[in-house]
Structures are given as structure tokens and as C-alpha cells.
Amino acid sequence: MTAVADHVLAIAQDTFTALVDQEPGHVTEWGGAGVTLHDPVHAWVDVRSAHPVRTVVTTGHATAERITRALLHLGPEEAVPTADVRDALGEMANVIGGNLKGLMPESGALTVPVVERGSADLPDPPEWERHLRWREDPLVISMWNLDTNLDGKGQQ
Amino acid sequence: MRALVIDDSRAMRRIVSRLLEGLDFTTTEAGDGRQALELLAADSAYDLACVDWNMPVMDGLSFVQAVRTRREWRGITLMMVTTESEHDQIVRALAAGAHEYLIKPFTPDALRAKLDLLGLLPVGDPA
Numbered sequence: 001m002t003a004v005a006d007h008v009l010a011i012a013q014d015t016f017t018a019l020v021d022q023e024p025g026h027v028t029e030w031g032g033a034g035v036t037l038h039d040p041v042h043a044w045v046d047v048r049s050a051h052p053v054r055t056v057v058t059t060g061h062a063t064a065e066r067i068t069r070a071l072l073h074l075g076p077e078e079a080v081p082t083a084d085v086r087d088a089l090g091e092m093a094n095v096i097g098g099n100l101k102g103l104m105p106e107s108g109a110l111t112v113p114v115v116e117r118g119s120a121d122l123p124d125p126p127e128w129e130r131h132l133r134w135r136e137d138p139l140v141i142s143m144w145n146l147d148t149n150l151d152g153k154g155q156q
Numbered sequence: 157m158r159a160l161v162i163d164d165s166r167a168m169r170r171i172v173s174r175l176l177e178g179l180d181f182t183t184t185e186a187g188d189g190r191q192a193l194e195l196l197a198a199d200s201a202y203d204l205a206c207v208d209w210n211m212p213v214m215d216g217l218s219f220v221q222a223v224r225t226r227r228e229w230r231g232i233t234l235m236m237v238t239t240e241s242e243h244d245q246i247v248r249a250l251a252a253g254a255h256e257y258l259i260k261p262f263t264p265d266a267l268r269a270k271l272d273l274l275g276l277l278p279v280g281d282p283a
Contacts, residue, residue, distance in 0.1 A: 018261035019171060071167050073174075084167065091165040094210070095260045098239020107242055110210050112164060 004103050005128040008141050011099045012132055015092060020070045020134075027139070030131035035138040038062070041085070042120035043093035047101045049108025052146040053127070055097035057089065061117060063137040064089050086115040096141060157181045157276060158201060162192045162219065163208040163237070168260075172206050172237060175264050179271065180278045189214030193222055202232050204276055206258075209238035209249070217252055224253035233274050237262070 013027045020026075039061040046054045059067070065080045068088040074080060090113030098110055122144055129142040159181040163169045166187075173183040181204070186192035188211045196202070205223070207216040214222075216236055223229045235256040236249045246257050256270050271277050 015261045018263055019167075068167070072170060087165055088167040091167050094165070095239050098210075098260065099241060101239075102241035107244060110239065112210055112212055 004100055005130060005143070007100070007103055008096075008130045009132065011096055012139070012141060015095045015099075016134060019092070019095065020067055026135050028133050030133050030138060035131045035140055037138060037140065039117070040120075041089055041115065041117050042122075043086075043089040043113055043115045044120070045093050045097035045113050046111040046146065047097070047104065047108040048111065049104075049106050051106065052108070053104075054122075054144040054146055055093060055100055056120065056122065056126075056140075056142045056144065057093040057096060058120070058140040058142070059089070059134075059137065061085075063134065063139070066137070067092065067134070090115045100143070157203045157278070159183045159204040159206060160186060160192055160195060160202045160232075161206050162186045162189065162211070162216065163206075164188055164211040165208070168208070168237075172267075175267055176204075176206070178264075179268065188212055189216060189219030189222070192219055196223070196229060196232075200229055200232070204233045204235065204271075204274075206235050206237045207254075209236060209240045209245070217249060220249065220252045220254050233276060235270060235274070 016027045017024045037060045040058050041061050041064045042056055042058045044054050044056040046052060064085050068080050068085045071088045094113045101110055126142040127145045132139045159176050161169050161172045161183050164187055169185045176183050186195055190213045207219055209216040220234050234254045235258060236254045237258045239260045241259045249257055256274055258270050
């Protein structure tokens with residue numbers, strides 16, 4: 001676990017409070033047994049620098065829809081278009097990844113978000129991974145060292 | 157007051173627009189800097205442009221630089237609204253001509269405070 005990872009919970013809490021919930025208190029540590037994500041959706045941004053990294057936000061598709069519905073203030077009967085789910089989760093990754101970038105010792109350039117449903121093609125292990133809870137749903141935030149883990153694969 | 161909201165995320169454009177409209181702004185949205193320049197070329201009567209930094213096609217810094225080269229657009233107040241929180245990035249944006257800088261995630265109160273600093277809040281709506 002790195003020093004950057006220590007700030008993930010606070011950054012996620014601030015992000016969800018400001019963009020999704022409009023009130024604090026809905027993001028906590030997972031605190032239970034291992035996380036199981038059904039139909040996962042991965043959203044990520046990369047930091048291009050001498051030591052490039054990728055910040056990935058992963059959650060189940062149903063949770064991603066709930067996040068989108070809250071973020072866009074959609075009514076309970078309104079459909080959630082796939083494009084909006086991709087856009088909303090991508091922006092969450094952008095905000096969380098951008099704030100983590102600000103904590104890194106060297107500067108770098110942030111890429112635009114990428115969102116994938118299913119496999120994100122990320123080989124284990126991540127540099128670190130944090131299991132969080134948004135309301136009752138699991139939310140995983142991880143960081144990957146692109147130097148050693150991907151050998152350039154998937155970099156934008 | 158009229159505001160141009162420039163962000164590649166439709167969700168973020170909606171959030172910023174919704175907050176500005178709650179402060180009596182009329183908003184127009186653009187998905188990147190190039191599209192925003194095209195909108196300004198057709199109608200430059202905007203009081204405020206809220207611009208993201210990282211966008212495809214034309215990023216926010218390039219947009220700010222492009223606006224500042226045009227004398228007729230000097231009356232537009234430019235505010236970066238971005239996740240770029242490093243001091244060097246803030247200095248770059250301000251040096252390029254941005255008037256203010258708001259880091260995502262932000263609260264409605266934070267946006268209102270920035271607008272108050274810029275003198276863009278409607279009379280009777282203090283931050």
C-alpha cells in the first residue's frame with residue numbers, strides 16, 4: 001500500500017459527495033469479506049509520466065447505472081442510456097484519478113477516460129487496490145504500474 | 157448572464173450547467189475547445205466560460221490561449237474547472253489567461269464563491 005492509496009477513501013468520499021449524493025456519508029471502507037462484482041464495468045485514466053500509472057474504478061453494471069441515475073438526477077422511471085453510464089463512470093474515474101495524480105511526486109499528463117464492460121485486460125497484481133462501499137454496493141479503486149504490468153499494452 | 161460550459165463529459169456539463177442555471181445563468185454546452193471556439197465565433201456574447209482541461213480535439217488550456225488572442229473576446233471571464241490540481245498546472249492556466257480555477261470535485265458553494273470573487277453573482281445572491 002502506498003502513501004497515495006492512503007488518500008483514496010477521502011478522495012472517493014469527496015467525489016461522491018459533490019457529484020453523486022450531494023451529502024456526505026455514503027462511501028465507506030468495504031469492511032467485510034472479499035468483494036464480488038457482478039457484470040463489472042471498469043473506468044480508467046492514465047497518468048503519462050516517467051513512471052506511468054493507471055487508476056481504475058470498477059463496479060458492477062447495476063451499480064454503475066445507479067451512480068449515473070444519481071449523478072444525472074434521473075427519475076426512477078427514466079431509462080439510463082449506456083452512453084450515459086460510460087460517460088458518468090468515466091468522469092468519476094477522471095476526478096478520482098486526477099486527484100490521485102496531484103498527490104504523486106512527479107508531474108504527468110492525464111489521459112481522457114476509457115470505460116470497458118467485462119474484462120479490462122489488466123494482469124495481476126495492481127500496485128494497490130482498495131475495496132470501498134457506496135451505499136450498499138461494492139466499489140473497487142486500484143492503481144496499476146504501466147511500466148511493469150502492461151508493458152505498454154493498453155496505453156493511450 | 158450567459159455561460160459557456162465546455163467539458164467532454166456530458167454528465168459534468170449537466171452538473172455545471174444545472175448549478176449555473178440555479179444562479180440565473182443561461183448556459184450553452186460544448187464538448188471540446190474547438191466546438192466552443194466555433195460557438196464563440198457565431199455568438200460571442202458570453203459573460204463566462206467554464207472549461208475543463210483534459211478534452212479530446214482541443215484541450216482547455218489551448219482554448220484559453222485561443223480566446224486570449226482575440227481582442228473581441230476579452231470580455232469573457234474564463235474559469236478552468238478541472239481535476240488538474242498541481243500548483244504548476246494552476247500557474248500555467250492562469251498565465252495563459254484563465255481568471256479563476258476550480259478543482260473537481262467541487263461543491264455548489266465552492267462554485268458560488270468563485271463566481272462571487274469574479275463579480276458574476278446576481279445582485280442579492282451572496283456566496
